[in-house]
Amino acid sequence: MSFLSVRFGIFFLILLLVMKMTRGAKTHQLVLLGASYVFYAAGDWRFLALLAGISLVMWKCGLKVSQDAPVGGKGKKTWLILGICLDLLVLCVFKYAGFFVDTFTAAFGLPRTTIGILLPLGLSFYIFQAISYLADVYMGKMKAESSLRKVLLYISFFPQIVSGPIVKARDFFPQLETDHEITWENLSWGGQKFLTGLFKKIVIADRLGICVDAVYAAPAAYSGISLLTAVLAYALQIYYDFSGYSDMAIGVARILGFDPGRNFNLPYLAANPSEFWKRWHISLSSWFRDYVYIPLGGNRKGEARTYRNLFLTMLFSGLWHGASWSFVAWGALHGAVSVFSRALGRKRKGEAPDAAVWGKVRHAFSVILNFCVVTILWIPFRTNNFGKALLILRRIFTWAPGIHYVYVYALIFGIGLLFVEMAAVRFHQGNDIWRPLDLSRFGSRVILCCFILLTAVFAYIGDSAFIYAQF
Amino acid sequence: MRKWGRQAISWAAAVILAFCICNAAMFLYEVQPGWIERENGATLAIWDPGTALVAGLEGRGYYHVDSKGYLNDSIPTEPGYCVVVGASFTQGKEVENGKRYTDLLNAMLSEQNGENSDGGNDAAVSARPSFVYNVSQEGYYFPDIASGFYALTKEFPDAGTIVIETGKTSFSDRELEAALDQRAYDEAQNGENILATLSPAKRFTMRVKEAMPLLNILKTQAETVKHRLSEGEESAKGEEEAKEKDTAAYSDRLEPVLKMLREEFDGTLIIAYHPDVTICDDGSLSPVRYEETEVFSRLCRENGIIFMDATQAILDAYAEDYSVPYGFMNTTMGKGHFSQAGHRVMAEELYKILVGRSGQ
Numbered sequence: 001m002s003f004l005s006v007r008f009g010i011f012f013l014i015l016l017l018v019m020k021m022t023r024g025a026k027t028h029q030l031v032l033l034g035a036s037y038v039f040y041a042a043g044d045w046r047f048l049a050l051l052a053g054i055s056l057v058m059w060k061c062g063l064k065v066s067q068d069a070p071v072g073g074k075g076k077k078t079w080l081i082l083g084i085c086l087d088l089l090v091l092c093v094f095k096y097a098g099f100f101v102d103t104f105t106a107a108f109g110l111p112r113t114t115i116g117i118l119l120p121l122g123l124s125f126y127i128f129q130a131i132s133y134l135a136d137v138y139m140g141k142m143k144a145e146s147s148l149r150k151v152l153l154y155i156s157f158f159p160q161i162v163s164g165p166i167v168k169a170r171d172f173f174p175q176l177e178t179d180h181e182i183t184w185e186n187l188s189w190g191g192q193k194f195l196t197g198l199f200k201k202i203v204i205a206d207r208l209g210i211c212v213d214a215v216y217a218a219p220a221a222y223s224g225i226s227l228l229t230a231v232l233a234y235a236l237q238i239y240y241d242f243s244g245y246s247d248m249a250i251g252v253a254r255i256l257g258f259d260p261g262r263n264f265n266l267p268y269l270a271a272n273p274s275e276f277w278k279r280w281h282i283s284l285s286s287w288f289r290d291y292v293y294i295p296l297g298g299n300r301k302g303e304a305r306t307y308r309n310l311f312l313t314m315l316f317s318g319l320w321h322g323a324s325w326s327f328v329a330w331g332a333l334h335g336a337v338s339v340f341s342r343a344l345g346r347k348r349k350g351e352a353p354d355a356a357v358w359g360k361v362r363h364a365f366s367v368i369l370n371f372c373v374v375t376i377l378w379i380p381f382r383t384n385n386f387g388k389a390l391l392i393l394r395r396i397f398t399w400a401p402g403i404h405y406v407y408v409y410a411l412i413f414g415i416g417l418l419f420v421e422m423a424a425v426r427f428h429q430g431n432d433i434w435r436p437l438d439l440s441r442f443g444s445r446v447i448l449c450c451f452i453l454l455t456a457v458f459a460y461i462g463d464s465a466f467i468y469a470q471f
Numbered sequence: 472m473r474k475w476g477r478q479a480i481s482w483a484a485a486v487i488l489a490f491c492i493c494n495a496a497m498f499l500y501e502v503q504p505g506w507i508e509r510e511n512g513a514t515l516a517i518w519d520p521g522t523a524l525v526a527g528l529e530g531r532g533y534y535h536v537d538s539k540g541y542l543n544d545s546i547p548t549e550p551g552y553c554v555v556v557g558a559s560f561t562q563g564k565e566v567e568n569g570k571r572y573t574d575l576l577n578a579m580l581s582e583q584n585g586e587n588s589d590g591g592n593d594a595a596v597s598a599r600p601s602f603v604y605n606v607s608q609e610g611y612y613f614p615d616i617a618s619g620f621y622a623l624t625k626e627f628p629d630a631g632t633i634v635i636e637t638g639k640t641s642f643s644d645r646e647l648e649a650a651l652d653q654r655a656y657d658e659a660q661n662g663e664n665i666l667a668t669l670s671p672a673k674r675f676t677m678r679v680k681e682a683m684p685l686l687n688i689l690k691t692q693a694e695t696v697k698h699r700l701s702e703g704e705e706s707a708k709g710e711e712e713a714k715e716k717d718t719a720a721y722s723d724r725l726e727p728v729l730k731m732l733r734e735e736f737d738g739t740l741i742i743a744y745h746p747d748v749t750i751c752d753d754g755s756l757s758p759v760r761y762e763e764t765e766v767f768s769r770l771c772r773e774n775g776i777i778f779m780d781a782t783q784a785i786l787d788a789y790a791e792d793y794s795v796p797y798g799f800m801n802t803t804m805g806k807g808h809f810s811q812a813g814h815r816v817m818a819e820e821l822y823k824i825l826v827g828r829s830g831q
Contacts, residue, residue: 214803220754223793402754403793408801442481449489457493457688461695 066144099323190254197247205241211407530565550629557636575818
């Protein structure tokens with residue numbers, strides 16, 4: 001069930017009514033659990049048992065790995081490894097089996113065999129939440145949950161199950177303890193956040209997709225400047241599409257009284273790769289940091305190991321994004337860039353600080369350079385084909401002749417983002433400037449109504465599949 | 472209760488004010504004149520005469536509706552003019568005024584006629600149309616054009632040349648049968664005359680819609696949603712119809728229509744065809760070919776109708792400077808209506824025929 005469907009609208013209204021008519025944290029948990037399973041079933045009922053099964057196993061494993069568990073130290077670790085291995089096995093079977101088979105057959109020159117396994121809806125996201133629960137309990141960051149109901153709800157919570165944000169267990173479970181009354185404040189905040197996300201998705205991202213799809217389908221036909229515009233358009237599209245979806249999910253969760261946390265913080269303002277990953281898909285990068293990078297040793301075992309851990313973490317992140325060598329390569333390239341940037345940063349550590357103006361110029365240059373690197377790395381991410389990616393880069397850098405197509409909306413939305421970023425730097429230390437309007441004021445009501453009307457006018461009515469829903 | 476009442480009034484006022492603000496902004500983006508349907512005219516509908524059209528959804532253009540309800544800067548005065556009739560491709564509101572193929576043709580012809588007016592071949596000059604008049608309506612395709620052909624010749628009795636624009640050469644049996652059913656001509660439904668036949672309520676509704684471009688746009692959005700939801704069913708139906716057709720049977724259905732057109736009009740009759748194109752992976756431009764095009768072309772020749780196929784000219788233009796006949800910088804290339812390049816190709820091809828016919 002997409003957030004952009006009438007069905008979801010009806011579903012959510014009914015849910016709000018039921019939440020309003022009921023009282024008590026436990027009752028609300030049951031209502032939300034029921035709603036989450038209905039939501040999931042509407043998307044694909046065939047994998048409901050898998051979702052429930054994973055949740056049940058995690059709940060059981062959680063009780064075994066808890067600090068208070070009667071099982072001894074090594075036993076806890078065994079349960080932890082068993083639980084995580086089960087999660088990863090499920091992920092590998094459904095998401096990567098085809099990829100592994102293709103790689104194996106290609107490597108050994110065997111006849112090509114196609115394995116058709118359906119990918120369960122939201123698998124990549126809820127498996128990571130399941131691992132988060134187990135790991136947080138094992139590390140003592142939270143107590144194991146004795147209530148199966150809460151674990152079921154955490155893993156299946158519908159606002160975030162399809163495409164995130166990935167909320168860590170230690171951040172989510174404390175929120176379950178309160179009575180989730182539907183308040184005007186949450187309705188206003190969450191509703192406006194949802195509308196912002198909707199605007200980002202159907203007005204900006206989907207409209208940029210027109211240019212991106214056309215040019216990436218036949219890059220050999222387009223001129224260098226047209227390809228450059230399309231490459232920039234994709235950098236904007238993927239940002240607005242995914243941050244738009246995140247905003248909608250956050251808005252829905254907030255209406256229900258939950259705070260999943262921020263998932264994007266103007267990532268193109270980052271001055272280096274490390275900062276970029278603290279601003280882009282924050283929930284995923286922090287997941288990888290807490291459950292992959294730090295357990296590998298983080299930066300605690302010397303520089304060489306730090307670089308290795310950084311590289312591996314980015315490699316796995318690439319693999320998570322898609323079951324193909326293009327995504328692995330994308331992750332590896334980001335890893336290489338991150339390592340290089342870190343090494344460069346360490347080299348500069350001993351240098352004297354820059355004078356104020358020169359420091360600002362240097363910082364601006366770093367932001368632009370980082371944006372260029374990230375944008376270039378989006379090319380293989382989008383094409384999922386090395387040959388095509390190289391073709392695009394070659395035609396851009398040789399300023400090849402071809403169809404002239406400088407998409408107007410890429411320029412408009414690009415300039416728009418630039419103004420937002422400048423305002424963020426000027427007024428908010430480079431952080432996201434979004435704030436809900438105070439709807440008690442007449443002026444704010446007019447602005448909100450204008451915003452809704454303009455969203456309806458400029459919405460691109462086309463294929464609205466969310467980019468990240470494929471992961 | 473009073474508090475809720477005040478809140479409701481405040482929100483209602485906010486909605487109204489927001490609507491007014493956004494509606495005002497839409498005058499810069501997309502404005503449609505009033506749409507007046509008619510039963511007995513050259514076209515099935517005309518725009519409200521004297522109003523303006525602003526196009527921003529696809530391309531960008533600004534036009535004034537003339538007294539006949541079409542988009543032209545002036546009305547033909549001298550006999551022997553050329554009428555170009557077609558759908559939205561001919562209407563050309565996506566390009567700026569002066570860049571449509573009918574406007575370009577006008578400029579080319581007046582330049583040519585001006586060059587030859589002193590010391591040139593008077594017979595050739597007088598045989599050449601002096602003015603090109605654009606008669607177009609959105610969604611006005613060949614079968615409807617054919618069924619309105621009698622009315623067209625009555626509305627423009629002094630036309631020396633008629634050009635029928637079409638992007639398709641394949642029509643269903645139902646469409647071709649309906650094409651033979653000629654619409655009557657009623658002068659009372661011509662241009663400004665039609666306004667007198669509208670009821671006060673209809674006229675008021677039309678004026679209100681003209682003053683509210685925001686409503687039109689929202690209506691278009693809603694229709695697009697509906698269309699997208701029903702797209703799957705329609706394409707399945709279309710494929711079924713295409714499978715059933717064979718060229719011999721198609722020829723038998725099409726010929727009476729073309730014969731009828733030829734019999735209805737003594738002057739130069741041209742069918743200007745422009746194919747759909749695809750931008751291929753290897754960077755080439757490929758026209759979409761249909762078997763019916765060959766049938767259409769042959770039957771035109773056999774019935775004394777000039778069949779202008781712009782395919783080669785489109786490919787030549789692409790080979791020269793990668794210009795694509797359809798698409799805009801605010802939509803996508805290769806799809807949609809004629810780009811400036813597309814209009815230029817059509818004008819050049821028609822010009823060759825019109826000048827050639829006059830013995831130049």
